[in-house]
Amino acid sequence: MATLKLYKFTVCAIYNKNIIYETELSNRNTFILTGGFFNYNFALHRPTIFITMTKLLEWLLGVSLIGVAWGLVTFDLLDLQLPPQYRELAWPMPVYLLVVFGCYSLATVGYRVATFNDCEDAAKELQAQIKEAKEDLKKKGLKIVSAAPVHVG
Amino acid sequence: SEIDVEATGADQAVGFGLVGFSLSLFTYYTIWVIVLPFVDSDHVIHSYFLPREYSVILPGVAALILLLFVGTFIGVVTWKNRKPKKVD
Numbered sequence: 001m002a003t004l005k006l007y008k009f010t011v012c013a014i015y016n017k018n019i020i021y022e023t024e025l026s027n028r029n030t031f032i033l034t035g036g037f038f039n040y041n042f043a044l045h046r047p048t049i050f051i052t053m054t055k056l057l058e059w060l061l062g063v064s065l066i067g068v069a070w071g072l073v074t075f076d077l078l079d080l081q082l083p084p085q086y087r088e089l090a091w092p093m094p095v096y097l098l099v100v101f102g103c104y105s106l107a108t109v110g111y112r113v114a115t116f117n118d119c120e121d122a123a124k125e126l127q128a129q130i131k132e133a134k135e136d137l138k139k140k141g142l143k144i145v146s147a148a149p150v151h152v153g
Numbered sequence: 154s155e156i157d158v159e160a161t162g163a164d165q166a167v168g169f170g171l172v173g174f175s176l177s178l179f180t181y182y183t184i185w186v187i188v189l190p191f192v193d194s195d196h197v198i199h200s201y202f203l204p205r206e207y208s209v210i211l212p213g214v215a216a217l218i219l220l221l222f223v224g225t226f227i228g229v230v231t232w233k234n235r236k237p238k239k240v241d
Contacts, residue, residue, distance in 0.1 A: 088190040088205065095209045096186045100179060107175040114168025118161060 015053040070094065182208070 013021035051057075072078055073090040185202050192198060203211075 085190040089187060092186050092205070092209050095212050096182070099182055099212050103175040103179040103182075107172045107179075110168045110171025110175065112168070114165045114172070116164065 011049045011051070013051045013053070 011021070011023050012019050070090065070093055073080070073082065073087065076082075076087070185205075185208050189199065189202060189205075
């Protein structure tokens with residue numbers, strides 16, 4: 001008969017460089033923590049899992065919480081019996097938020113294109129510098145294939 | 154010092170066109186997804202909107218078509234820039 005060896009280890013959660021959570025676990029009630037950093041804590045004499053709360057982890061936590069809330073409402077997992085209008089409103093939410101984000105991005109790009117002022121002086125200066133550079137390089141032996149003028153602004 | 158001139162006509166037309174297009178798309182889509190569930194089903198406004206399932210299917214199809222375009226573009230550019238392997 002195989003016997004299961006009991007291991008003890010510690011879990012430390014670090015937020016803003018402070019340890020906010022520490023607990024002892026055994027392999028009777030273990031669970032896998034993503035983003036964890038496995039190490040051996042020599043002071044405690046046992047394996048320790050460090051979870052440093054990076055921005056990525058914060059985002060993932062926030063997104064998964066929202067995702068779970070959406071799933072609960074859409075698939076009615078808790079039998080909350082919400083009014084039908086709110087359930088109708090909830091299920092297209094992820095697609096709606098993506099479309100809104102796309103619209104916002106498009107509008108921002110369009111607005112910045114429309115209000116980006118031409119800089120005539122800078123354009124002329126740049127053209128002159130390009131011409132100068134081309135002549136300089138030609139003297140040094142570089143062959144320039146494309147003679148298309150550059151339009152700026 | 155540099156004198157800034159207002160953006161040229163074409164730039165303004167394209168830019169404000171994009172802004173107008175995204176504003177109208179946002180308005181239509183918001184009414185479709187958020188406002189319509191709270192409107193009585195016999196109101197005339199429902200005739201201007203497709204059934205609710207299409208509010209998820211159409212953006213999905215649009216995203217797929219966009220991906221197709223991007224993939225095709227990358228494929229064409231990669232194909233054009235391929236260099237024959239050297240044979241020693």
